[in-house]
Amino acid sequence: MSNSKQKVIITAALTGAVTPRGYQIPETPEQIAEDAYACWKAGAAVVHLHMRDDNGFGAMDAKKFKKTIELIRAHEDCDVIINCTSSGAAHPTDEERMQHFKEIDEIEMGSYDAGTFNWMPNVVFMNSPQFLEQLGQLYIDRGIKPEIEIFDSGMLGITEFYVKKGKLPSPCHYQFVLGVPGGMPATVENLLYLKNHIPEGSTWSAFGVGAGHLPIMFATLALGGNIRVGLEDNVVYGKDAEGNKIMATNVMLVERAVKAVKLYGKQVATPAEAREILGIREK
Structure with missing residues (x-):
């Protein structure tokens, strides 16, 4: 592979569990798989x-994960990296959060939310020490690359604790999640702090929620990170000449990220290059 420092991995987070219906969010396995394929064609290395x-609410449904992944892989030319959440419903049990990772061999990456915090205004986002230890060991056993979600700076210390305990593989891949109510605001100052406090040799990516989307994307490019x-x-792409909101699609957001990477003078990583950068063995 050519100079990996010139490669930027684009991740497309297609659906989520929190954003309500009414936008152009894919919900069914068929819709999610088709969006995944389209985003891969547009330049995303990871989905x-x-x-x-069926009511549009987040669900930790192993059968739907399996069906969606099968539909993505039915496109024989599609080598996109499959990254699945471990926290996609309102009140799942620890076992429900891990079941799809145990059953589905094709999952290459999994989210690892490195701590509990108050997701304001009325939700406690639970990630107990016991769950984090079990999830980290499961990822090691299954050969799944953890994507360590950092919502606040203290989660860096939690991650270091489990790395030292042998419950997380290293070097780690960090995802800085900025702008969630109750977490760190989506500022360049906070992004720089997090980037400067991860171990040497780590890889990292970042995104800002809502209005923080573009500032964090551009700052991430300037600081040498990957983008989501x-x-x-x-869900908002921008505004038209009259000041009306332009609602986004996943493909629109990927295409803009590709253009930003190229305008910055870097190159968009292919899935094969992203696997090499992240240390993932293709399944």
């Missing part, structure tokens, strides 16, 4: 998957 139930886009985090 981050959530499932929704998608309707899980941001």
Whole structure:
């Protein structure tokens, strides 16, 4: 592979569990798989998957994960990296959060939310020490690359604790999640702090929620990171000449990220290059 420092991995987070219906969010396995394929064709090396139930709410449904992944892989030319959430419903049990990772061999990456915090205004996002230890060991056993979600700076210390305990493989891949109510605001100052406090040799990516989307994307490019886009985090593309909101699609957001990477003078990583950068063995 050519100079990896010139390669930028684009992740497309297609659905999420929190954003309500009414936008252009894919919900069924068929819709999610088709969006995944379209985003891969547009330049995404990774697709981050959530499932929704029949009423449009987030669901940790192993059968739907399996069906969605099968539909993606039915496109024989599609080598996109499959990244699945471990936290995609309102009140799942620890076992429900891990079941799809135990059953589905094709999952290459999984989210690892490195701590509990108050997701304001009325939700406690639970990630107990016991769950994090079990999830980290499961990822090691299954050969799944953890994507360590950092919502606040203290989660860096939690991650280091489990690395030292042998419950997380290293070097780690960090995802800085900025702008969630109750977490760190989506500022360049906070992004720089997090980037400067991860171990040498780590890889990292970042995104800002909502209005923080573009500032964090551009700052991430300037700081040498990878970027995540998608309707899980941001449903507005911009405004038209009259000041009206332009609602986004996942493909629109990926295409803009590709253009930003190229304008910055870097190259968009292919899935094969992303696997090499992240240390993932293709399944």
